[in-house]
Amino acid sequence: MGPSHIQLTLDLSTAHYQPGDRLTGRFMVDGTQPWQARAAELSVLWYTAGKGDEDMSVHHFERIVDEPARPLDLRMPHRFATVLPTSPLSYDGEIVKVCWCVRLRIFLPQGQESVAETAFRLGSVPPATGEEQGTSSEIVD
Amino acid sequence: MASRLRLFVKKRGSRRTGARWPGLLGEALLFIALIAIGAYGLHWLIGGVLLAEGSRHGWWLWLAIVIPLALVGYGATELVMLLWRNLASTERRAAAVQKAIDWEIPVGPGKADPLALPSVPPVSAVTDSPGTRLAYRLPIDAASGWMSFTMAAVCLVWNTLVVIFVYRVVQQHIDVRPNRWLLTWLMVPFVMAGALTLVALVRQVLQEIVIGTTRVEVSHHPFYPGGTFQGFVSQTGRLHVRWFQVQLACEEQAVYQQGTDTRRATSRVYSATALSQRRFDITPQQAFEATFDLTVPETAMHSFVSGHNAVVWTLVVRGRMARWGEFERHFPIYVYPVRTIEPTVMLPLVASARS
Known part of the structure; x- marks a missing residue:
């Protein structure tokens, strides 16, 4: 069981949203046998990439737990929806990048995990053109 | 083949060359040891010295309680943090932090x-x-x-x-x-x-x-x-x-x-x-x-x-x-x-x- 079995899709095929838009989608796993999943966590989040250490923040978080009363059957599609915030907008800079994504983490027995991710863009900020060439670096600690 | 236990590992940025679990176990044992030392020190200081010898040493000796208390406090806090870091996913921890920020109470009107x-x-x-x-x-x-x-x-x-x-x-x-x-x-x-x-x-x-x-x-x-x-x-x-x-x-x-x-x-x-x-x-x-x-x-x-x-x-x-x-x-x-x-x-x- 790996990420290739997980279907995580957004309803908007372009995956390009504006602040305040409603992001909707669904997730499910392929297969005829139900996965022995203990829990599934769906997050809509942004993280930074580039030269600096990674920062991240979760905008929307859902945790579905396998319970005797409500068994977790991931073969059935699960829908999710959230209203996107005003900031931060997606950004592809020289040394700082802000990336938005929907991430699904499935917790399997014996502590194993399976993760799938779908990226999307928030806002319409074009990549930095790098008008001023050169990056300077200094030791701060 | 199971990897042999390595005493010395090299840290490469946020990655390590060794397995993760021995490090976690080592950290947990260290924090438990700190709590145990602090608790024993507290027992010895209060029961064996302060109460046993009465007021002979004066009130200032009670300030020495800070040392074992600090050990217990530090060990317990770090142990809880270690468990939280390893039991909850990155996203779940980030969501908890976000919720805490959202609950922040403004000081005073406006x-x-x-x-x-x-x-x-x-x-x-x-x-x-x-x-x-x-x-x-x-x-x-x-x-x-x-x-x-x-x-x-x-x-x-x-x-x-x-x-x-x-x-x-x-x-x-x-x-x-x-x-x-x-x-x-x-x-x-x-x-x-x-x-x-x-x-x-x-x-x-x-x-x-x-x-x-x-x-x-x-x-x-x-x-x-x-x-x-x-x-x-x-x-x-x-x-x-x-x-x-x-x-x-x-x-x-x-x-x-x-x-x-x-x-x-x-x-x-x-x-x-x-x-x-x-x-x-x-x-x-x-x-x-x-x-x-x-x-x-x-x-x-x-x-x-x-x-x-x-x-x-x-x-x-x-x-x-x-x-x-x-x-x-x-x-x-x-x-x-x-x-x-x-x-x-x-x-x-x-x-x-x-x-």
């Missing part, structure tokens, strides 16, 4: 920033300070002040040590000790370095005094992409200016670990000159004053700040003065992703916005 946006710096640092010509006076970046402070601290510490050593060498000469001339020659580079730090400090202080105050005001704050705003700059001092510029600049900043060092990288991704003047004089009676227009590009990235990364917009005032060389002063401004309703200010706004 203290919450009405313009607060996620990961965008608050604008209150600028809007708290009204200008005399335009709506807001921009605060100067504190870096130049820290430079003078650091130079003064280095100069003071170095020259104090040098004076102590020179005093010892002079004493050696008075007592006509052997090796006094060897010590004297050894002191020469230290004295010269001390003199250089002193000269650099004096030059820095004189530059601060002679170049005088730079005041920058803007008609509108926060800025937003596509907007045109009015700016005002005033420069005091007694100077012959070769060239003088005001630039609107955007810089990316990234903090990262490299080995055991913390480094900061910067990259300027946008720069536009809003004002440029050549060859003029500034006198104490007549400060240089000029207005200019600032346009933030329609597709600009907004100001952004997170733990290790930032996109920073600044008004840079730079120039070259006869005899004093170049100077550069930075005034941070904030660009918001959308046009916001401004907080109430004392002066009328004179911004001209395109949209």
Whole structure:
């Protein structure tokens, strides 16, 4: 069981949203046998990439737990929806990048995990053109 | 094949060459040991010393309880944090942090920033300070002040040590000790370095005094992409200016670990000159004053700040003065992703916005 079995899709095929838009989608796993999943966590989040250490923040978080009363059957599609915030907008800079994504983490027995991710863009900020060439670096600690 | 137990592993940034679980186990055992030592110390101190010997030692001995209590507190806190880090996913922990931030209680009525946006710096640092010509006076970046402070601290510490050593060498000469001339020659580079730090400090202080105050005001704050705003700059001092510029600049900043060092990288991704003047004089009676227009590009990235990364917009005032060389002063401004309703200010706004 790996990420290739997980279907995580957004309803908007372009995956390009504006602040305040409603992001909707669904997730499910392929297969005829139900996965022995203990829990599934769906997050809509942004993280930074580039030269600096990674920062991240979760905008929307859902945790579905396998319970005797409500068994977790991931073969059935699960829908999710959230209203996107005003900031931060997606950004592809020289040394700082802000990336938005929907991430699904499935917790399997014996502590194993399976993760799938779908990226999307928030806002319409074009990549930095790098008008001023050169990056300077200094030791701060 | 199971990997053999390695006593020494190499840390590579945030990754390690060894397996994860022995490290976790080691950390957990360390924190449990701290709690156990602290608890035993507390039992021994209270039961074996303080209560057993009554008030013979006075009240101050009770303060020694702080030591085992600190061990217990530190061990317990770190153990809980270790469990939380390893039982909850990264996203779940980040969501808990976000929820805690959302629950933050504003102190007093009206203290919450009405313009607060996620990961965008608050604008209150600028809007708290009204200008005399335009709506807001921009605060100067504190870096130049820290430079003078650091130079003064280095100069003071170095020259104090040098004076102590020179005093010892002079004493050696008075007592006509052997090796006094060897010590004297050894002191020469230290004295010269001390003199250089002193000269650099004096030059820095004189530059601060002679170049005088730079005041920058803007008609509108926060800025937003596509907007045109009015700016005002005033420069005091007694100077012959070769060239003088005001630039609107955007810089990316990234903090990262490299080995055991913390480094900061910067990259300027946008720069536009809003004002440029050549060859003029500034006198104490007549400060240089000029207005200019600032346009933030329609597709600009907004100001952004997170733990290790930032996109920073600044008004840079730079120039070259006869005899004093170049100077550069930075005034941070904030660009918001959308046009916001401004907080109430004392002066009328004179911004001209395109949209």
